[in-house]
Every structure is written in structure tokens, then in C-alpha cells.
């Protein structure tokens with residue numbers, strides 16, 4: 001079998017497995033029967049898009065994540081802060097399947113056990129991740145970058161004959177407006193500013209309409225104006241998508257945040273509004289050092 005076919009098969013399997021009719025978290029009791037699920041849909045009827053409980057992972061005996069528990073609501077924009085080495089990136093690695101934890105539970109919605117899936121399947125299920133550095137195709141135009149993001153079949157032949165259908169074209173136009181690059185469709189991505197490249201990459205994620213977006217230090221290296229525009233962008237995405245944002249820039253966090261989670265030594269140290277966590281003695285101690 002070709003890798004493409006295998007990938008396609010894996011994707012279909014993931015989607016089918018994701019929505020087993022009647023199978024429930026409660027071990028197969030009837031709850032699922034009265035609520036037939038659409039294949040590929042994430043079940044958020046219990047008010048959560050992402051749920052982790054007591055997740056731990058060690059690297060060579062060092063516990064990078066230590067009984068981490070998180071509960072993210074559908075449409076929520078959650079900010080995660082914490083000193084260097086707190087485990088923020090590792091947390092994202094676990095959610096996206098890049099790293100498998102030694103212990104704990106990770107659920108997408110209330111029925112999808114993410115620990116059963118590999119990284120590409122998790123992306124297909126609707127979890128998009130933005131790494132720190134922009135990874136757009138510099139030699140291609142903004143438009144083509146977004147178009148490429150639509151393709152599920154990356155085979156050469158499929159790519160050559162790929163044309164977006166009208167729904168996809170509409171989506172592309174909408175994403176271009178959202179990321180404020182509608183005037184730059186024909187520019188080469190390599191000629192964009194750092195901030196614009198970051199927005200383009202977010203746009204590429206949006207083309208797949210992810211339910212949950214993970215963003216690791218999205219405004220690092222941006223100008224103040226770019227940072228302000230990114231805040232606006234995230235506020236428009238909130239509600240339609242759930243966002244998990246890791247950032248060090250406190251003024252940015254202040255603009256976008258509702259609930260803030262402080263991570264320290266792989267665990268949740270504090271949770272609340274930015275003001276609440278900033279006034280928490282333990283948080284102050286961690287940030288100022290002992």
C-alpha cells in the first residue's frame with residue numbers, strides 16, 4: 001500500500017473510532033444511544049473540549065509533567081503562563097500526540113481518548129498546533145500557502161489537480177479577512193513581516209477548521225502593533241474555536257485573557273483571572289525566585 005493510502009485509511013479509522021455510536025465514557029452504558037453522534041464530531045455536551053487528569057511524563061527520571069489536570073470549555077480562550085521549564089511545551093506535545101505520557105488521562109470532548117491516537121490522527125480530529133517559529137512556504141504566495149493547507153491528500157498527482165471547491169474558496173476568502181492578509185494574496189510568504197508570517201500560519205491552521213488551537217508563544221518577536229493585532233485576532237477566534245495560548249508577554253495576556261493557568265514544575269500552581277494569579281503568593285514566589 002502507498003503511504004498516501006495508508007494515511008487516508010488511518011484518517012478514516014480515526015474519524016470512525018472517534019465517534020463510536022453508543023460507546024460512552026461511562027463504560028458503555030446507554031448515554032450515547034439517545035444522542036447519536038455525527039462521525040468526526042467532538043462531543044462537548046458535558047461542557048468541555050479538552051480534559052486532562054493526573055498526566056505525568058518523565059525524561060530520564062526528570063518529571064517534566066507531574067499530575068497535570070486541565071479542563072477547557074468549548075470556545076474558551078485559556079492562557080497558560082509559567083517560568084521556563086515549567087512544562088508548557090511538553091503539555092502541548094502530549095495533547096497533540098507528539099509525546100505519550102507515562103500516566104494519566106487526556107480526552108478531547110468527553111468521548112475521544114487522545115492517548116489512543118498518533119500525532120497525524122489527532123490533527124485530523126481537529127486539534128491544530130502553532131509552533132513558535134513560523135513554518136510557511138516562503139517561495140509560495142499567501143494564497144497558495146492557504147490553498148495547500150486545505151489538502152488532505154499530499155500526493156504529487158492529487159496536488160497537481162487540486163482545485164478548491166466553492167465552499168473551500170469561500171473559506172479561504174474568510175480566512176484571508178480574518179488574518180488581515182486579503183490585500184496580500186499574491187505576495188510571496190517570504191516577503192511578509194514576521195507578524196504576517198505568524199498570521200499566515202494561523203490562517204493555514206484555520207483552513208482545516210480546528211476545534212482546538214494550541215499556540216506556543218505566538219507573539220514572541222512581534223512588534224507592539226503586531227502584538228495588538230494578534231490579540232484582536234485571537235478575540236475574534238474565541239467562541240468559534242477553543243484556544244490554548246502559552247505566552248510570556250503579560251500585557252498581551254492581559255488583553256486577551258479570561259482564565260489563566262499558571263504551570264510550575266509540570267503541575268497547575270494556580271488558576272484564575274490574571275489579577276488573581278498575579279496576586280497569589282505562590283505565583284509571586286515562583287516568578288521572583290526564593
Ligand SMILES: Nc1ncnc2c1ncn2[C@@H]1O[C@H](COP(=O)(O)OP(=O)(O)O)[C@@H](O)[C@H]1O
Nearest residue numbers: 059060064082083084085086087088089090091
Ligand atoms: N524530549 C525531552 N527530553 C528530555 N527533556 C525534556 C524533553 N522535553 C522537555 N524536556 C524537559 O522538560 C522540562 C519542561 O520543558 P518545556 O515543556 O519545554 O518547558 P516550557 O515550555 O514551560 O519552558 C524542561 O526541563 C526540559 O528540559
Ligand SMILES: [Mg+2]
Nearest residue numbers: 088089090216
Ligand atoms: Mg516552551
